[in-house]
Amino acid sequence: MELQTKSGKPKLGQQLIAAGLISPAQLDLALSEKRRNNRLLGETLVDLGFVHESEVAKILAQEINSTYLDFSTTHINSQAIEAVPYELAKQYNLIPIDIDKHSITVAMANIYNVLAIDTLEKVCRRNVQAVTASESDILEALEFNYAQGGSIRITIEEALNQPGLSDDTSSDSPLVRLINQIILLGIRSKATDIHIEPEEKSLRIRMRCDGIMREECLIPNKLKEPAIARVKLMANMDISKKREPQDGRIHFVISKRKIDLRVSSLPTQFGESIVIRILDSQIKSLSLDSMGFSHQALADFRKALHTPHGIILVTGPTGSGKTTTLYAAIEAIDSLQRSVFTLEDPIEYAMKGVRQVQVNESVGMTFASGLRSLLRQDPDVILVGEIRDAETASLAIRAALTGHAVFSTLHTNDAIGAIPRLIDMGIDAYLLPSSLVCIVAQRLVRRLCETCKEPVPSELLNISQFNVSLEDSANFWKAKGCSNCNQTGYKGRLAIYEVLNIDDSFHKAIVNSEDPTDILKFAKSRGMQTLLDDGIHKAAQGTTSIEEVLRVLK
Numbered sequence: 001m002e003l004q005t006k007s008g009k010p011k012l013g014q015q016l017i018a019a020g021l022i023s024p025a026q027l028d029l030a031l032s033e034k035r036r037n038n039r040l041l042g043e044t045l046v047d048l049g050f051v052h053e054s055e056v057a058k059i060l061a062q063e064i065n066s067t068y069l070d071f072s073t074t075h076i077n078s079q080a081i082e083a084v085p086y087e088l089a090k091q092y093n094l095i096p097i098d099i100d101k102h103s104i105t106v107a108m109a110n111i112y113n114v115l116a117i118d119t120l121e122k123v124c125r126r127n128v129q130a131v132t133a134s135e136s137d138i139l140e141a142l143e144f145n146y147a148q149g150g151s152i153r154i155t156i157e158e159a160l161n162q163p164g165l166s167d168d169t170s171s172d173s174p175l176v177r178l179i180n181q182i183i184l185l186g187i188r189s190k191a192t193d194i195h196i197e198p199e200e201k202s203l204r205i206r207m208r209c210d211g212i213m214r215e216e217c218l219i220p221n222k223l224k225e226p227a228i229a230r231v232k233l234m235a236n237m238d239i240s241k242k243r244e245p246q247d248g249r250i251h252f253v254i255s256k257r258k259i260d261l262r263v264s265s266l267p268t269q270f271g272e273s274i275v276i277r278i279l280d281s282q283i284k285s286l287s288l289d290s291m292g293f294s295h296q297a298l299a300d301f302r303k304a305l306h307t308p309h310g311i312i313l314v315t316g317p318t319g320s321g322k323t324t325t326l327y328a329a330i331e332a333i334d335s336l337q338r339s340v341f342t343l344e345d346p347i348e349y350a351m352k353g354v355r356q357v358q359v360n361e362s363v364g365m366t367f368a369s370g371l372r373s374l375l376r377q378d379p380d381v382i383l384v385g386e387i388r389d390a391e392t393a394s395l396a397i398r399a400a401l402t403g404h405a406v407f408s409t410l411h412t413n414d415a416i417g418a419i420p421r422l423i424d425m426g427i428d429a430y431l432l433p434s435s436l437v438c439i440v441a442q443r444l445v446r447r448l449c450e451t452c453k454e455p456v457p458s459e460l461l462n463i464s465q466f467n468v469s470l471e472d473s474a475n476f477w478k479a480k481g482c483s484n485c486n487q488t489g490y491k492g493r494l495a496i497y498e499v500l501n502i503d504d505s506f507h508k509a510i511v512n513s514e515d516p517t518d519i520l521k522f523a524k525s526r527g528m529q530t531l532l533d534d535g536i537h538k539a540a541q542g543t544t545s546i547e548e549v550l551r552v553l554k
């Protein structure tokens with residue numbers, strides 16, 4: 001097999017192997033499929049699920065000395081969108097990014113498409129600057145930025161003037177387009193939940209963005225029942241049942257990307273309340289380095305991951321990012337050298353080289369029964385989505401003591417709180433020091449908007465009350481608000497952590513102490529940094545604010 005291109009650079013497959021993105025066996029299978037189907041190697045690798053399309057696009061962009069565009073960090077100029085008709089952008093698979101008097105910048109999957117560039121130059125009367133992006137990212141950006149034919153406000157007006165509204169379920173129906181636009185807005189805003197809330201004379205749409213509820217729009221009362229019925233129909237719910245709670249699921253497709261939506265309906269005073277949980281199963285990067293651990297906390301956590309057996313717990317309230325941290329931990333493990341299984345409800349992210357099992361309590365497949373079955377599959381590493389009861393906790397302890405690495409989550413306020421919680425579940429205290437390896441507690445705080453954040457003199461904050469040692473160069477900032485962050489002062493979220501590594505020295509503190517504060521004092525004497533400590537340090541780095549840290553930690 002030829003290993004280099006004519007330019008002397010390694011070929012695509014060899015570059016992907018060198019980057020640790022695929023294995024030689026995966027490349028061999030992809031080359032075989034490529035020859036059989038007469039397709040490009042990059043397309044074949046993506047179709048087989050071995051790599052993400054963006055990873056292939058980055059390498060190909062380097063081959064042709066082109067700039068690769070990451071849409072997650074790119075602001076798209078609305079004037080550029082207005083300058084290029086949707087039909088033209090769709091035809092040539094491109095998305096306009098920026099524009100000025102003399103040029104327009106566009107992202108293209110194939111920057112050598114001369115016909116597309118010539119056509120665009122004639123339409124826009126500007127020089128075209130082309131950058132590279134993956135085809136799926138471009139198609140997704142087209143869906144978001146061209147808003148499926150207009151704004152939500154315009155679509156509401158069309159729906160109000162549409163006769164036979166509730167009976168029209170065609171793809172061109174204003175009602176169908178309205179619900180799609182609301183879902184698209186939630187995904188584009190990186191909302192975790194969309195709330196469709198019936199009021200006496202309207203339907204309110206709110207979204208939880210960065211952990212905070214935000215009102216998006218009000219829908220007139222005439223559309224209340226049809227809109228709720230449309231969501232229930234998409235989620236395969238019984239639209240005739242309006243007086244009992246229901247659960248459903250929507251598989252929403254944007255371009256080539258599938259978004260899993262979990263839908264819950266609940267009867268209320270003025271109609272059925274609908275909450276849509278957005279689960280994006282195609283997360284491009286889940287590395288521990290990008291999780292936000294401090295240098296020492298990351299070193300402690302990586303040390304725990306290399307332990308061949310024992311339990312690693314991630315604790316925190318619902319929505320604090322526990323599952324994401326566990327998935328990043330699994331990604332850091334060599335799944336080719338170790339047998340890795342997960343037991344989840346639901347399966348949120350698809351991981352390469354990992355056998356993932358969905359809990360289904362309706363057929364008796366609970367966490368406890370599933371864990372029993374997994375132990376007969378010769379696992380090295382087991383991820384249990386959540387320890388909910390005494391039976392699951394007992395089985396997890398037994399698996400750890402018999403040579404397995406077990407990852408799981410627990411709902412406690414801090415790392416130390418996991419110890420009395422397990423004891424309350426019926427686990428003997430003397431088993432914990434020998435089975436627990438590491439407990440991580442975490443919260444999500446909002447990240448300050450880099451565009452508008454303002455400095456705050458440290459003397460106005462009374463930092464000494466927190467008893468945290470800081471460098472002299474520490475600078476604190478506060479939220480202001482601008483158009484870039486929707487006037488909130490914050491954009492995105494980051495995690496704050498405390499990492500408790502447990503060894504034999506904790507035996508006496510865990511077994512003999514009835515007060516968790518005694519264990520906390522011992523852990524801090526061993527150098528553990530608390531959630532508050534980590535939050536204050538991140539505020540001192542300018543990534544969040546003191547007010548936000550205190551809001552989350554109360």
